[in-house]
Amino acid sequence: MFSTGQKLALLKKFYSCMKPNILKLEVNDFGFDFIDIMRKAGVVVDYVDFKKDIHKYRIRVSPAVYDYLLKHHIAQNGNVCGYFDDYANDLLCFNIDNRxxxxxxxxxxxxxxxxxxKLENILPLMVESGRGYHIWVKLGEKQNNEKIYSFSRRIVGFVMxxxxxxxxxxxxxFITLYPTPGYTQGYSLRLFGSKHIRTGEFSRVVLPGIGILDENESWRYFGEYVLKTN
Incomplete structure (x- = not known):
């Protein structure tokens, strides 16, 4: 089983193309005291969204604070959601919702x-999300967002x-494509490795034709996937 430090390294490697200083944090009930603590730590709070049992914060952070919050994400103390780069990425995701x-x-x-x-000789990573599934693809190198979006649209066309x-x-x-050109600043996506803040369920890896892996096996598979695709 991976240590917290190993899990942190895997997440940072997999999501390395995402903006390193901007994230959305989703927690149960931190509130205004948390905002004061973050500001004293040098964090810039862009906006907050307080709903019943779920508080969301879009924040700008230092590398040290980013690592600190990722460790809380790994410890199941909340969700860290990342923002794709505005121009080029080596990662894409199909967000499939059950609405x-x-x-x-x-x-x-x-x-x-x-x-x-798979028919395109691409190895996907399918995980459970709050209302459906995230299907991630790690690319061999960064591609511009327009090229990624065109490819993703083509896959969706086949599926439809x-x-x-x-x-x-x-x-x-309902399939949302990440990254979508022109929408990278406003839309974030929850990273692998935590329990969903609303459902309380871990984002388990799904292997079609085989089954759903438990938390430990999901981390093991994720680690293998990161090594295979980097």
Whole structure:
């Protein structure tokens, strides 16, 4: 099993293209006292969103504070969400949401995305999210966001055609592509390795045709994936 330090190194390696000084933090109930503590630590608070049981903060941090918060993410004390670079990335993600679909239909959509990526000789990393699945792809090198978006759209097009052939209402299918050119500043995505702040469930790795891995096995697979794709 990985130590906290090893998990931290894996996360930083995998998400190395994301903005290193901006993140969104999602926690249960830190409140205004937390904002004061962060400001005293030199953190710039861009905005806060206080909802029942979930507080969200978009903050600008130093490398030391970034590592500190990632350790809390690993310890299941909240969620760190990253922002893709505005111009080029070596990472992409399909965020598949179950709004309007059953859980079975949501899984089918995710499975098709996974399969079509494999047909492109690309190794995907599929993990559970709060309302569906995140399917990550680590690229060999940085690509401009327009090129990444065009590729992602092509994969979604294949998936939509398959769903239509099975008489599934594609109007219900909700897939958000990361990065999307022009939207990298406003949209963040939760990093692997924590329990979802709303559901309390760990973001387990899903292997279509095999099953869902438990937390320890998910970390093991994630570590292997990072090594294979870097």
């Amino acid at each position: 309007g679909m059953s859980q079975e239909e949501t899984y089918l959509v995710a499975e098709y995305v996974y399969i079509y990526l 055609d398959c769903l239509k052939d099975q008489n599934i209402d594609t109007e219900k299918v």
